[in-house]
Amino acid sequence: MDVLVIGAGIVGLAVARALARRGHFVVVAEAEGAIGTGVSSRSSEVIHGGMYYPAGSLRARHCKQGRRMLYAFCESHGVPHGRPGKLIVATSEDERAALEAIAERGRANGVEDLALLEGREARALEPNLSCVAALHSPQTGIVDSHALMLALQGDVEDAGGAIAFHSEVGAIRRDGEGWRVDVSGEALAFDAIVNAAGLGAQAVARRVEAYPAERIPRQVLAKGSYFGCLGRPAFSRLIYPAPVEGGLGIHLTLDLAGRMRFGPDVEWVDEPDYGVDPARAQVFAQAIRRYWPGLPDDALTPDYAGIRPKLTGPGEPAADFRIDGPAEHGLVRLVHLFGIESPGLTSGLSLAEEVADRLEA
Numbered sequence: 001m002d003v004l005v006i007g008a009g010i011v012g013l014a015v016a017r018a019l020a021r022r023g024h025f026v027v028v029a030e031a032e033g034a035i036g037t038g039v040s041s042r043s044s045e046v047i048h049g050g051m052y053y054p055a056g057s058l059r060a061r062h063c064k065q066g067r068r069m070l071y072a073f074c075e076s077h078g079v080p081h082g083r084p085g086k087l088i089v090a091t092s093e094d095e096r097a098a099l100e101a102i103a104e105r106g107r108a109n110g111v112e113d114l115a116l117l118e119g120r121e122a123r124a125l126e127p128n129l130s131c132v133a134a135l136h137s138p139q140t141g142i143v144d145s146h147a148l149m150l151a152l153q154g155d156v157e158d159a160g161g162a163i164a165f166h167s168e169v170g171a172i173r174r175d176g177e178g179w180r181v182d183v184s185g186e187a188l189a190f191d192a193i194v195n196a197a198g199l200g201a202q203a204v205a206r207r208v209e210a211y212p213a214e215r216i217p218r219q220v221l222a223k224g225s226y227f228g229c230l231g232r233p234a235f236s237r238l239i240y241p242a243p244v245e246g247g248l249g250i251h252l253t254l255d256l257a258g259r260m261r262f263g264p265d266v267e268w269v270d271e272p273d274y275g276v277d278p279a280r281a282q283v284f285a286q287a288i289r290r291y292w293p294g295l296p297d298d299a300l301t302p303d304y305a306g307i308r309p310k311l312t313g314p315g316e317p318a319a320d321f322r323i324d325g326p327a328e329h330g331l332v333r334l335v336h337l338f339g340i341e342s343p344g345l346t347s348g349l350s351l352a353e354e355v356a357d358r359l360e361a
Helices: 010-021 058-077 093-108 119-125 145-158 198-206 278-288 344-360
Strands: 002-006 025-029 086-090 115-118 133-137 141-143 162-164 169-175 178-183 186-190 192-195 220-229 238-240 252-254 260-262 267-269 300-310 322-324 334-338
Touching (some): 002 010, 002 178, 010 192, 010 344, 086 093, 086 119, 115 119, 119 133, 141 145, 178 192
Parallel strands (some): 192 334
Antiparallel strands (some): 086 133, 169 178, 220 260, 220 267, 220 300, 322 334
């Protein structure tokens, strides 16, 4: 098949790689002038274990399988990564039940090596930590997301695929057994289309002629800001609080040089806005000191912000990933990916295989 993949983020590149390696000719249309300029470039760069998501969900299945595939890919392609592990902490007895529920869900999902620790056991691992209990996930890791995307791009091109930058996708319509797509004003023919446009996925779906409008889910934008931290690292593992509505709480991540970074928080917004308000440092500090009382004054510095393309908003249960293929909407060789946020980076290689399977069915 001649396949058009829309969007050159981690998931779009992974899908293009999977299809190209199966012998299809793939073009990736990217509106910007570089790979991964949207959601993929503004994440925590965490390789997730898979313990947060309901058993049987797409998130649970693809996070677990994607994690294994991602570690193998990083090792085979020389992508910088690490496996420091993570502690999810309860800072009061009221949060212990939430921790135990996450552990139970993780075991149901087949997440390996999870261990519930008492506070003293967690502090033996991380002396600067304050908590009454913790869940240890040694399979959680970190990755250089840009190096990952470059490696995926390399595989796409090695397999005969191409990335077309500054390529805006317009009207999409059926053309016999295939598709006719307006790409930057030029009508091009393809056998199949994958919409992996991230924040633009719903807009792309609305450009598909005769696509049922009721199948396009609403998009809810959740902004997450990050703050860097001055000084030497106080922890050797990632530290996560109990989850909050819309996210996993203001957590501590480490980059591959060991530097500490905190975030993201959750701020519901109507339009993408990537500015970081320095005043939010006060809210961050209050949350961080629940598990790290020793955070120095004025140590937090504004870093960057990302926008998560959610399908549900405040007060609503978190939606699963949504993969709309021919079985769901009735149009052949068309797959839409909606709501691909965390753990999208971890899940990308696994999601790509499912998308390829659906196109080939």
